[in-house]
Amino acid sequence: MGFLYEQLDFQRTPIGDLMLRRRRMPLFGDTDIYEVKLGEDFLMTSLFHxxxxxxxxxxxxxxxxxxxxxxxxxxxxxxxxxxxxxxxxxxxxxxxxxxxxxxxxxxxxxxxxxxxxxxxxxxxxxxxxxxxxxxxxxxxxxxxxxxxxxxxxxxxxxxxxxxxxxxxxxxxxxxxxxxxxxxxxxxxxxxxxxxxxxxxxxxxxxxxxxxxxxxxxxxxxxxxxxxxxxx
Structure with a gap:
C-alpha cells in the first residue's frame, strides 16, 4: 500500500523555497499529515507538536x-x-x-x-x-x-x-x-x-x-x- 502525497503550496521566498504538503501514510490510516519545508530544512509536521x-x-x-x-x-x-x-x-x-x-x-x-x-x-x-x-x-x-x-x-x-x-x-x-x-x-x-x-x-x-x-x-x-x- 502506498501513500497519498499532495503539494498544497510552493513559494519562493527571500530565505528559501517554501513548501506545504499533505500526505497519508498506511501507519496512520486516513489521517492527513501536514508538513512544511524551507529549502532543505524540514521545519514541522502535524504528527508531532x-x-x-x-x-x-x-x-x-x-x-x-x-x-x-x-x-x-x-x-x-x-x-x-x-x-x-x-x-x-x-x-x-x-x-x-x-x-x-x-x-x-x-x-x-x-x-x-x-x-x-x-x-x-x-x-x-x-x-x-x-x-x-x-x-x-x-x-x-x-x-x-x-x-x-x-x-x-x-x-x-x-x-x-x-x-x-x-x-x-x-x-x-x-x-x-x-x-x-x-x-x-x-x-x-x-x-x-x-x-x-x-x-x-x-x-x-x-x-x-x-x-x-x-x-x-x-x-x-x-x-x-x-x-x-x-x-
Missing amino acids: EAESQLSILGLAAVERDDLDVVVGGLGLGYTAVEALKDPRVASLTVVDFLQPVIGWHQSELVPLGKTLNEDPRCRLMQADFFALMRHAPERQLDAILLDIDHTPTNVLHQSNTHFYTEEGLAEMARHLKPGGVFAMWADGRPEAFFTQRLDRVFRSAESHVIEFDNPITEGTSVGAVYVARI
Whole structure:
C-alpha cells in the first residue's frame, strides 16, 4: 500500500523555497499529515507538536497575572498560537511570521488550525521579521514572548538570526517585557546548558524543560526543549 502525497503550496521566498504538503501514510490510516519545508530544512509536521504546545503551556504558566498581552514569534502550523489561546487569561495574542505565505495558509484555512485562529477575536497575524522587531521596534510592554522559529540557538534558519541568541540580543528582547514578564522558547533536542546559563545572566531566573513524545515513525521517543526565563 502506498501513500497519498499532495503539494498544497510552493513559494519562493527571500530565505528559501517554501513548501506545504499533505500526505497519508498506511501507519496512520486516513489521517492527513501536514508538513512544511524551507529549502532543505524540514521545519514541522502535524504528527508531532507536543513540544510546540508545551511552549505555550509552560511559558504562560510562569506568568503570575491575568489579562495577558502575548506575542508568539513563528506561526508554523499554528500549534503554539492555538495552545496559547486556550489560556483564558490571554487578552491579546499577536503572532509574527516572516513569511507571508505561511500567514496566508491560515487566513485561507488551507491548514487545519487556520479556522481556530481566524475565529478568535483575540488573535492577530502579523507579517514581519520577529528578530528585527525585538531589536529595533519601539518598546511594547508585553506579559509573555513565546518563540518557535529556529531549530536551536546555534542551528538557525538564517544567519541574521544569530544576534538574537547573544546576551546583547536577549537583553534587547527583554526590554519588551513588563516586570514579571516571561520569555519562553522551543528548540529541537535536549536543552543546552550554555543557553540556559546565558538566559540566567540576562533574566532574573531561567530554567529548561525536556519534552519527550512518542515517535511512531521511529517507534521510539523524540525530544524537544522549552526554555523559560523571567524578567
